[in-house]
Amino acid sequence: NAGVTQTPKFQVLKTGQSMTLQCAQDMNHNSMYWYRQDPGMGLRLIYYSASEGTTDKGEVPNGYNVSRLNKREFSLRLESAAPSQTSVYFCASSPLAFARDEQYFGPGTRLTVT
């Protein structure tokens, strides 16, 4: 099992460019999440998907869109990148959000917007 995988690992964008961060899990989990981590602020939830076919906003959704492509994959899109979106992005998954399961995290994508 690879667990949760993310691509790319590193990315540099110019302001206004767009990109999609990819996330996949092979644990047959129902729920998936996107977080961003900024220094001194812990992790903040951007969007989550409780199950295939559903998505919901988290704490900081502005400037992002998501797609739950299938049960395995959950992508995060930046339509017009801004320097404030410079961060480390983590994808996570859990068996079922409602079941109090712990979340399993991917290795992260380090994004710099210049």
Next chain:
Amino acid sequence: ELKVEQNPLFLSMQEGKNYTIYCNYSTTSDRLYWYRQDPGKSLESLFVLLSNGAVKQEGRLMASLDTKARLSTLHITAAVHDLSATYFCAVDRSGTSYGKLTFGQGTILTVHP
């Protein structure tokens, strides 16, 4: 709005000493998680605490939850260098917002010889 606060934010310990990290949260919840993060790495689950009075132990780490006080503690016994990392607590909001974790700021632990 749920707020989660950890203290201390920075902790420098000598090997062999004991210490406690505190995690306070502002609204009702009966689900609390502790994670560890090594520099430049992802988050690793340490403990899942699901009820008032829950206590979990793994090696030199012990976590507890007091839902009435809205407080969780992570106790480190006889610290060793390998425990150097950042430790996060995360709280799951009750009700219809299951799965939406709110994280504390993290406690950076450094264990010195």
